[in-house]
Amino acid sequence: MxxxxxxxxxxxxxxxxxxxxxxxxxxxxxxxxxxxxxxxxxxxxxxxxxxxxxxxxxxxxxxxxxxxxxxNVDRGTLRYICQQFHLSDRFKKLAPKTRDDYCYSRDVLLNIPTKLGVPLGDLTVRKFSPALVQRIVDRLADEGTPSKAAHALRYLRRVLQWGRNRGFLDVNPALGIEAPIERKRRRLPAHQVLEDLLDRARAFGRLARNEKGGCPEYLAYVMEISYLCRLRGIETITLTDAHELPEGVMTNRRKGSRDNIVRWTPRLRAAWDGAKAYRAQVWERRATAIPIRADRRYIVVASHGGPLRKSSLDTAWQRFIKSSIEDGTITAEQRFGIHDLKRRGITDTVGNRADKQEASGHRDESMMDVYDLSLPLVNPSAD
Known part of the structure; x- marks a missing residue:
């Protein structure tokens, strides 16, 4: 010392x-x-x-x-390896939401009680076995939290592999572990529910922020563009003037999906121009310096005039849905997320599954089982 x-x-x-x-x-x-x-x-x-x-x-x-x-910290414990992983450049280069998820999973794992009278974090990882890891995952899942168990398993698998590659242990016992079955939340908002929420977002978006029920004005435009272009929330709020083409809106899809151009319709043009008009009002009110490059001029901006962050959109959406339930616009069972607008848009796309896959940009046909919840109309087996 x-x-x-x-x-x-x-x-x-x-x-x-x-x-x-x-x-x-x-x-x-x-x-x-x-x-x-x-x-x-x-x-x-x-x-x-x-x-x-x-x-x-x-x-x-x-x-x-x-x-x-x-x-005199034991360098072989799970706690020490987690600490070193979180101090590494590999961890610091992860996305903020991934880091937050890993910190949550770390706290869950380190504090799990064991029969030895010490928490799991104080045990030596070289003595871990696949059976021990499987028991931990099964215990978390049996407590009614399969999602927590799945997150903990993914984190443990990555940390132990990081430690194995750096000599802390010889074998990663978390590889090959059966993951718990997570509850699937494939919500499809009904058309009337979507229309009611759009009307409410347009009406309450004109209210002052401190008025009861008020919501950001950009929320209605995000809903419309996400639905019509079959986009994720992050894909919608990162659209710029550079994505506006004479033929339509060029998408900027994530997770390996193919981009495409969504043709202009009167409804899509109205939502797009409405978002740009709101942006112009905010920029004028805030005396914002307008970027020269088209790819720096975001279509959807926050109330301060800058780019809208995904976390801000998620917070605004949850407050909007909560107030919509409180005033009776929708019921608690009818609530859905921003991402479900993409599912509604893909389901409502005219054509067969191949047409919907091309419109959504998915490379894997199996993704249609997740996003296309329409029921095909078929002929009977005989006249």
């Missing part, structure tokens, strides 16, 4: 403590009650975090013991 640098005398430290003999990185906070001892460290995001370690009346020998135990 490294020696502490010479400290200045702190009059608030209890008199029974020899300040010259304090271990490094241990500090005393006198502002809370009788005071307490704490230490600090850097988390996986590079931010300094505080950890309280002892009350004010603890002895100097106890402080040294606490710091020695914290410095």
């Amino acid at each position: 490294r020696k502490a640098r010479k400290r200045k005398h702190n009059p608030h430290i209890p008199t029974h403590i020899d300040q010259a003999a304090l271990p490094a990185a241990v500090y005393f906070d006198h502002r809370k009650g009788a005071g307490l001892w704490y230490t600090s460290h850097m988390d996986e995001n590079g931010k300094q975090r505080r950890r309280n370690i002892a009350p004010a009346d603890v002895s100097l020998a106890e402080l040294h013991r606490i710091m020695e135990e914290s410095s």
Whole structure:
């Protein structure tokens, strides 16, 4: 354990403590009650975090013991490997939502109790077996949370593979584990429900933000464009003037889907021009500098004039749906997500499954089982 640098005398430290003999990185906070001892460290995001370690009346020998135990971390435990993974560049390059999901899964796994009387995070990963990992996944799924179990398994599989590639363990016991069956949420909003919510979004979008039931004006345009162009929410809010072509709207699909051009219709043109008119109002009100490049001019903008973030769209949508349920526009059973507008749009596309697959941009025909929920009209087997 490294020696502490010479400290200045702190009059608030209890008199029974020899300040010259304090271990490094241990500090005393006198502002809370009788005071307490704490230490600090850097988390996986590079931010300094505080950890309280002892009350004010603890002895100097106890402080040294606490710091020695914290410095002599077992490099073979799951907790240590997770810590190193979260400090790695591989983790820092992940998308923010993926990092948040991994942090949640890490906390779930590390705190699982075991028969040894210690949490799972304190066990040595070299002693992990596929049977142990399967029991953990099955236990989480049996608790009624198969989605949590699936997320935990994906995280554990990735962390252990990262650790295996860096010599922390020889074999990844999470490979080949049976994943729990997650509940499928393939919601298809009814046409009347969609029309009612569109009318409400148009009406309440004109209200001030502090008025009851008010919602962002851009919400109606996002709904229309997502439905008509069969787009995800993130694909809609990242459309720019560069995607506006004489023939129609050129899509910017994610996850390997093929782009296509959605032909102009009066309804699509009205939604597109409405979003641009709202953008012009916001830019004028905020005195926003208009980007010269067409691919920097987003069709849908936030109330501050800048690009609309996906997290902001999700928050606005949840508030909109909650208020719609409260005022009776829809029932709780009729609620759906932004992504379900894509499913409604694909289902409503005229033509056979091949036509719908081409319109949606999906490369795999099996995705039609997920997004096309229409019932085909067929002839009887005999006249």
